[in-house]
Amino acid sequence: MGEFELIQRYFAVAPCAQGGDGVVRGIGDDCALLALPPAEQLAVSTDTLVAGVHFPAVCDPFLLGQRALAVSASDLAAMGATPMAFTLALTLDQANAAWLEAFAKGLQQMAAACTLALVGGDTTRGPLSMTLTVFGRVPAGQALTRAGARVGDLLCVGGELGDAAGALPLVLSQRQAVAEIAEPLLARYWSPRPQLALGQALRGLATAALDISDGLLADCGHIAKASGVALQIEAARVPLSAALCALAGHEHALACALSGGDDYRLAFTVPPERLSAVQAQWPEVRMIGQVLAGQGVQLLDAAGLAIEAPRGGYQHF
Amino acid sequence: MGEFELIQRYFAVAPCAQGGDGVVRGIGDDCALLALPPAEQLAVSTDTLVAGVHFPAVCDPFLLGQRALAVSASDLAAMGATPMAFTLALTLDQANAAWLEAFAKGLQQMAAACTLALVGGDTTRGPLSMTLTVFGRVPAGQALTRAGARVGDLLCVGGELGDAAGALPLVLSQRQAVAEIAEPLLARYWSPRPQLALGQALRGLATAALDISDGLLADCGHIAKASGVALQIEAARVPLSAALCALAGHEHALACALSGGDDYRLAFTVPPERLSAVQAQWPEVRMIGQVLAGQGVQLLDAAGLAIEAPRGGYQHF
Numbered sequence: 001m002g003e004f005e006l007i008q009r010y011f012a013v014a015p016c017a018q019g020g021d022g023v024v025r026g027i028g029d030d031c032a033l034l035a036l037p038p039a040e041q042l043a044v045s046t047d048t049l050v051a052g053v054h055f056p057a058v059c060d061p062f063l064l065g066q067r068a069l070a071v072s073a074s075d076l077a078a079m080g081a082t083p084m085a086f087t088l089a090l091t092l093d094q095a096n097a098a099w100l101e102a103f104a105k106g107l108q109q110m111a112a113a114c115t116l117a118l119v120g121g122d123t124t125r126g127p128l129s130m131t132l133t134v135f136g137r138v139p140a141g142q143a144l145t146r147a148g149a150r151v152g153d154l155l156c157v158g159g160e161l162g163d164a165a166g167a168l169p170l171v172l173s174q175r176q177a178v179a180e181i182a183e184p185l186l187a188r189y190w191s192p193r194p195q196l197a198l199g200q201a202l203r204g205l206a207t208a209a210l211d212i213s214d215g216l217l218a219d220c221g222h223i224a225k226a227s228g229v230a231l232q233i234e235a236a237r238v239p240l241s242a243a244l245c246a247l248a249g250h251e252h253a254l255a256c257a258l259s260g261g262d263d264y265r266l267a268f269t270v271p272p273e274r275l276s277a278v279q280a281q282w283p284e285v286r287m288i289g290q291v292l293a294g295q296g297v298q299l300l301d302a303a304g305l306a307i308e309a310p311r312g313g314y315q316h317f
Numbered sequence: 318m319g320e321f322e323l324i325q326r327y328f329a330v331a332p333c334a335q336g337g338d339g340v341v342r343g344i345g346d347d348c349a350l351l352a353l354p355p356a357e358q359l360a361v362s363t364d365t366l367v368a369g370v371h372f373p374a375v376c377d378p379f380l381l382g383q384r385a386l387a388v389s390a391s392d393l394a395a396m397g398a399t400p401m402a403f404t405l406a407l408t409l410d411q412a413n414a415a416w417l418e419a420f421a422k423g424l425q426q427m428a429a430a431c432t433l434a435l436v437g438g439d440t441t442r443g444p445l446s447m448t449l450t451v452f453g454r455v456p457a458g459q460a461l462t463r464a465g466a467r468v469g470d471l472l473c474v475g476g477e478l479g480d481a482a483g484a485l486p487l488v489l490s491q492r493q494a495v496a497e498i499a500e501p502l503l504a505r506y507w508s509p510r511p512q513l514a515l516g517q518a519l520r521g522l523a524t525a526a527l528d529i530s531d532g533l534l535a536d537c538g539h540i541a542k543a544s545g546v547a548l549q550i551e552a553a554r555v556p557l558s559a560a561l562c563a564l565a566g567h568e569h570a571l572a573c574a575l576s577g578g579d580d581y582r583l584a585f586t587v588p589p590e591r592l593s594a595v596q597a598q599w600p601e602v603r604m605i606g607q608v609l610a611g612q613g614v615q616l617l618d619a620a621g622l623a624i625e626a627p628r629g630g631y632q633h634f
Contacts, residue, residue, distance in 0.1 A: 024358055024457075025460070025462070028463075028543070029396070029462050029463055029464075029527075029543075030362060030392040030395035030396050030463070030526075030527050030528060031360035031361055031362040031392050031393065031395070031396040031398065031453070031460070032360070032361045032362070033358045033359065033360055033361075033396075033455070033460055034358060034359040034361060035358045035359075035457065036353055036359070038355065041341055041350045041351060041352050042350065042351040042352075042353070042359060043348035043349070043350055044348055044349045044350075044351060044404065044436065044437065044450075044452070045347060045348040045349070045437065046404040046405075046406050046437060046438050046439050046448070046450060047406070047439050048406040048408055048439045048441045048443075048448065049441075050408055050441050050442065050443030050444075051443075052443070053441060053442055053443050054441070075347040075348050076348065078347035078348070079346070079347050079348040079350075081348065087361065087362075087363040087450060088363075089363045089364070089365040089406075089448040091365055091367055091446060119361065120361060120362065120363060121363050122363050122364050122365045122448070124365045124366075124367050124370060124371070124446075125367070125370055126365075126367030126368075126369070126370050126444065126446060127367075127443065127444040127446075129408060129441075129443060129444075129446065131363070131365065131406040131439070131448035133361075133363060133404060133450045135361070136348070138350070140341075140352065143342070143348070143350055145342070145346050146345075146346055146347075147346075209347075210346075210347050211347060226345070226346075
């Protein structure tokens, strides 16, 4: 099968390639064309997933398609951007029809959930990997960045953390668990739900934001550095799911939440007087700490004593 | 070395990351932010290069950096877009400082030549490959597409073809040649010059355009299909370089030009009365055929007889 037929068969005809908000020209020319409403800016993010590094080399292609797009779309959520479109650069060691069909379906389902249109990409032969570039729009000056946290702000997260990291032994079939425990954890690994609506709602409310991909501590470190402040996290306030605690025990569950990564939930800072407005609409949002003068990230135990943080963040090299 | 230091050291401080036309926010947050002038649209293209497939696994990283960006930027030229920015998703099997430094320099030099600012990306561990996504802007409705060729238009190319394909035996060290022959051919493989200025100049003049990456015949087939016309190419008019003919002989040189790919020169259709205006400014532009009613691509020999075209275009699968 030729490269062009391959793309045509599995991707160009997908509903997610039918064009959407702002898509002037999608798949099929040298470039896609996007239009922005007046006074809006384009938000762009690129992420690569490599087989054997970011996902098991042998896995369900439908789930992989979902996960690949969710990981990238989460960056749009972190900027408060309204999703528009994405490109897919897919490198495959072979063109397997059943694999491609399932992968395209998973991608398509996540694209529909995120209202993202597939507008272009590239298909190449090589070791399995994929690079997705996502596009969103945001009113000029209203993007959520990492740089705006102010002393006195509260630090919040968009929900329970650590599930995806805790699920890894299940993903890698190193461990088994009963369905009530395994299913929600595996779903958080394979089908993270980018918090796009929350991100957009936080425009004008949050002072800084990002999505947690490298672990809470490492990512809070990015906010602290970009904003020139210190972040203090109360360990007892970090929300953990019942499934994760049941699988891993409380102590390891907390470690997953602090340093595990792959959460794709938002962390953000917000002035105290705005928290109730956020939580009224987003009850899963939890306050986990506050912004102080200084630098770095400080972790407090239940007694309010500073504890040494586990070394945080996934390091590729 | 951590991923963040790696990116910081070699890419974020490069001149090409200092922001450019339309770059509101570059490297360092969850998304880059781009702004468009009123009534302009964003042109986007993504290309992946895989070691051992699109370039030799062992090669000069400086040249690779140049080539990777040029290949992508050529798609902006094909749409008549003004270059703005690009992202780099780089997958490396190891973080080798000397390799990275040279790669970043080559990338940077091509970025400066193309006026493209590096605004983001991803660095991952895995088999060597890279996906670049390029961004340009074009006045609404003025993008050059593949779909506008009309019966009676002339078919033109932006200069000599086949050099990069002809250079492959030199690139792969399967053959050697004297410097006067090897150097210009290797330069056309490793440092193609995207015809960005020509593409912008063709806005409002050309009726259809693309960049030749899969071989003249295959790419002309894309114009013919998208425009619903036939393209007739006179083989004797296809411009070939002296170096290519010296290395490969005329017959093989023509085959490289027709089916070799990797040219990254523009092919476009233009009404006859506009050709002289184009060639006055771009003397390297050559008329090689015409647009007829019908479908597909027809190749004529010097006597005007139809000859069977070699099977065209690089097929990954």
